[in-house]
Amino acid sequence: MDIYELPTNDEILFALGEAPLGEGAEATVYKIHTHPKYTIRISNQLNKNDAFNYIKESELHLQKNVFGHRNFAQTVAYFWHPEDTMEFGPKITINYYCPGFSYEIYKPGRPVPDSEEALIKTKLMSEKILEIPDKAIDTIYDDLHFISAKEYSIDVGGGLFTNTGNILFSALDQRLFIIDLQPFLEKGRQGTNPLNTKGFNTPLFLTRGLMPGMERYKNEHAKDPYLINLRTEILDKVISGAERNNLNDEGGYLAGSLDKMAQYWKVQFSILNTPEKYQENMLKRLMSIKDVQKYHHPKEINIPYMRISGKSIYS
Ligand SMILES: Nc1ncnc2c1ncn2[C@@H]1O[C@H](COP(=O)(O)OP(=O)(O)O)[C@@H](O)[C@H]1O
Ligand SMILES: [Mg+2]
Numbered sequence: 001m002d003i004y005e006l007p008t009n010d011e012i013l014f015a016l017g018e019a020p021l022g023e024g025a026e027a028t029v030y031k032i033h034t035h036p037k038y039t040i041r042i043s044n045q046l047n048k049n050d051a052f053n054y055i056k057e058s059e060l061h062l063q064k065n066v067f068g069h070r071n072f073a074q075t076v077a078y079f080w081h082p083e084d085t086m087e088f089g090p091k092i093t094i095n096y097y098c099p100g101f102s103y104e105i106y107k108p109g110r111p112v113p114d115s116e117e118a119l120i121k122t123k124l125m126s127e128k129i130l131e132i133p134d135k136a137i138d139t140i141y142d143d144l145h146f147i148s149a150k151e152y153s154i155d156v157g158g159g160l161f162t163n164t165g166n167i168l169f170s171a172l173d174q175r176l177f178i179i180d181l182q183p184f185l186e187k188g189r190q191g192t193n194p195l196n197t198k199g200f201n202t203p204l205f206l207t208r209g210l211m212p213g214m215e216r217y218k219n220e221h222a223k224d225p226y227l228i229n230l231r232t233e234i235l236d237k238v239i240s241g242a243e244r245n246n247l248n249d250e251g252g253y254l255a256g257s258l259d260k261m262a263q264y265w266k267v268q269f270s271i272l273n274t275p276e277k278y279q280e281n282m283l284k285r286l287m288s289i290k291d292v293q294k295y296h297h298p299k300e301i302n303i304p305y306m307r308i309s310g311k312s313i314y315s
Contacts, residue, residue, distance in 0.1 A: 153199025
């Protein structure tokens with residue numbers, strides 16, 4: 001790619017005056033309507049006036065692409081300000097635009113829905129997840145194999161936190177897109193598995209990216225019988241995908257054998273109130289999945305990737 005194919009600074013400033021596509025904990029994303037292949041991703045630390053100066057005082061650099069033709073809404077170029085540091089990264093990047101919408105019940109920057117409205121949304125979004133064709137589930141598993149080989153991870157959160165904001169479904173293309181990728185954490189950092197080869201790219205965490213409304217209202221909504229049914233079906237859909245695509249939970253950030261990973265699944269089942277009669281069978285299926293490495297893992301992948309990181313003045 002050539003830097004001249006990218007939007008000009010004026011186009012970027014124009015885009016920042018429009019309504020954002022979405023907002024996360026780290027950044028807000030705007031579509032560049034005059035250059036529709038791209039978005040502008042801007043750190044939440046910058047307000048609009050800061051952005052104007054930041055762009056004026058920075059130099060634009062191209063990001064080397066390691067993802068071929070695949071679209072993960074990855075950075076294609078970044079601004080670099082004299083005060084930026086490698087530790088904190090840039091504050092504005094240009095990224096690929098991904099079509100689609102995310103299954104969040106609550107979107108940052110928007111009003112928080114009350115419990116009743118949230119339950120309606122959670123049910124609707126869960127029904128929508130169940131309408132996703134299996135082919136799209138296969139594509140996302142293929143992406144998980146692919147990004148693991150590149151040493152990048154989906155960002156759906158560790159612990160029991162869930163983030164449906166980083167997977168988009170394009171109803172027109174009938175496919176899912178992973179966005180907001182991050183390079184693997186340094187091996188063993190923050191107590192992660194020193195033999196990590198998958199980051200969060202495993203069925204357990206994919207479930208959290210495809211399970212709407214699991215975090216907020218987790219106790220209030222978990223007893224709704226209709227929602228329990230939907231969620232049990234979502235679990236079955238994700239597990240079937242893992243079986244078809246030979247991806248198990250071993251070797252991610254969480255260390256341990258499949259047996260040990262079963263403990264995490266049990267916790268997840270209990271949060272979701274998955275009927276016990278299904279739990280055993282699901283666990284058995286998960287424990288029988290054999291990994292098949294689909295993509296070659298290149299040795300020379302140490303290419304720095306510039307993204308707006310959560311590391312900031314808050315940390
Ligand atoms: N390329 C994109 N195309 C469409 N929407 C996007 C794109 N990138 C981000 N978004 C929207 O903006 C939200 C925040 O972007 P994201 O990159 O996930 O930032 P954060 O790291 O702060 O979570 C996403 O959850 C999504 O709704
Ligand atoms: Mg995000």
